[in-house]
Amino acid sequence: MKKAIQIKDQIYWVGVQDFNLRHFHGSLYPIEEGTTYNAYLIVDEQVTLIDTVEEEFTPVLLERIRSVIGDRPVDNIIVQHAEPDHSGGFEKVMQAYPNAVPYASNAGVQIMMKQYFHDYHYQKVKTGDTLSTGVNTLTFVEMPLIHWPDNMLTYVDQAKILFSNDAFGQHIAGYELFDEAYALNFCLDKAKEYYANIVMPYGMQVANKLKALKDMNLDIDMIAPAHGIIWKQYINAIWNAYEGFASFRSEAKAVIVYDSVWHHTQMMAEALAEGLGQNGVKVKVYKYSETMSCIIMKELLDAKAIFVGSGCYNNTMSSEIAGFLDRLISCKVKGKVGLGFGSWGWFNQVPGRINDKLKEAGITLLQEGAAITQNYTPSESDLSVIEAKAAEMAETIKSL
Numbered sequence: 001m002k003k004a005i006q007i008k009d010q011i012y013w014v015g016v017q018d019f020n021l022r023h024f025h026g027s028l029y030p031i032e033e034g035t036t037y038n039a040y041l042i043v044d045e046q047v048t049l050i051d052t053v054e055e056e057f058t059p060v061l062l063e064r065i066r067s068v069i070g071d072r073p074v075d076n077i078i079v080q081h082a083e084p085d086h087s088g089g090f091e092k093v094m095q096a097y098p099n100a101v102p103y104a105s106n107a108g109v110q111i112m113m114k115q116y117f118h119d120y121h122y123q124k125v126k127t128g129d130t131l132s133t134g135v136n137t138l139t140f141v142e143m144p145l146i147h148w149p150d151n152m153l154t155y156v157d158q159a160k161i162l163f164s165n166d167a168f169g170q171h172i173a174g175y176e177l178f179d180e181a182y183a184l185n186f187c188l189d190k191a192k193e194y195y196a197n198i199v200m201p202y203g204m205q206v207a208n209k210l211k212a213l214k215d216m217n218l219d220i221d222m223i224a225p226a227h228g229i230i231w232k233q234y235i236n237a238i239w240n241a242y243e244g245f246a247s248f249r250s251e252a253k254a255v256i257v258y259d260s261v262w263h264h265t266q267m268m269a270e271a272l273a274e275g276l277g278q279n280g281v282k283v284k285v286y287k288y289s290e291t292m293s294c295i296i297m298k299e300l301l302d303a304k305a306i307f308v309g310s311g312c313y314n315n316t317m318s319s320e321i322a323g324f325l326d327r328l329i330s331c332k333v334k335g336k337v338g339l340g341f342g343s344w345g346w347f348n349q350v351p352g353r354i355n356d357k358l359k360e361a362g363i364t365l366l367q368e369g370a371a372i373t374q375n376y377t378p379s380e381s382d383l384s385v386i387e388a389k390a391a392e393m394a395e396t397i398k399s400l
């Protein structure tokens, strides 16, 4: 039997672990060890459910709810986010508790109607609106575009818990619900990966919301997101990390991403790495087609420089690199420099096109935009030239 786990007086975790999930949000975000869909139950004079779970797991959610309240009904359902990993179970929960009142942001109601086609007499709430459930008062705070238009979070004053939905989430799946079960760096790394893959394009909204929340002077004992562990011991650290993520706080690090059939572009990538790495820039080198893209996105977040390379194939770059560059454009990165590179046979246009895409992504080109190109196989002396250029660029990167 699936049981709830109490996290504070009157407050229970009633979510599910999806241990087998390997692709979060389709192919966008490959993950290693599954995730959780966290739903929470506040058992007060009224019973309130915060979020639901992916539809297929709804029976587990209902079982955990009943393990606490038995035959008592759920009175309120807070729909913090309409995306199906949080709202997929909503209709089945409404069938189980037909008198429950659902609360959502204005945008949330619109999206729920578009997805489930039925008006459940939603109560629209906006920032500052409250709901008293007895001893506890819930305060709603909209956080549009972190990462959909409808996201909101809920602060419960009595329990001092910020139910943060997708903000502060990470993919850690287990029965140890609190951060203290894991090392700080592990938790921050997982949160960084989640932010980089899901939230990165919305840095401005995150920075503004963090400031607004600070101005509210909330007394916070726990931050309970919709995925992964609940922050308790490491609240200051994750808050500070989020401020860094949102402002693209970076270090003297270069991410080199490439694709290569006959290893020529790979040899160039390795020469770049040598010149940068030997001159004080931390380097991360990835052959895109053989790397989980989530790792590249994570490393990119706090890198000062990005180098993107591809051989030329039928007059164009590798389709994986083209896809990566389009994703980079969507990320609205700030304060980064970069350069394209690659090997070609009879059409030397690909590295220049990579540069165009990098510019479109808001990245300032190094070396006055002169992409590094190579006709077929780089010789030892070609590689030395690339290393020397990389050494020069290392100085620029370190000076930023």
Ligand SMILES: Cc1cc2nc3c(=O)[nH]c(=O)nc-3n(C[C@H](O)[C@H](O)[C@H](O)COP(=O)(O)O)c2cc1C
Residues within 6 Å of the ligand: 259, 260, 261, 262, 263, 264, 265, 266, 310, 311, 312, 313, 314, 315, 316, 343, 344, 345, 346, 347, 348, 375, 376, 377
């Ligand atoms: C399937 C295929 C198609 C190619 N098409 C072109 C082309 O259209 N224009 C060109 O300049 N070179 C073309 N080449 C040659 C490569 O660009 C060249 O071999 C380059 O050195 C490959 O770099 P890599 O080893 O990093 O993949 C092609 C190579 C392959 C494998």
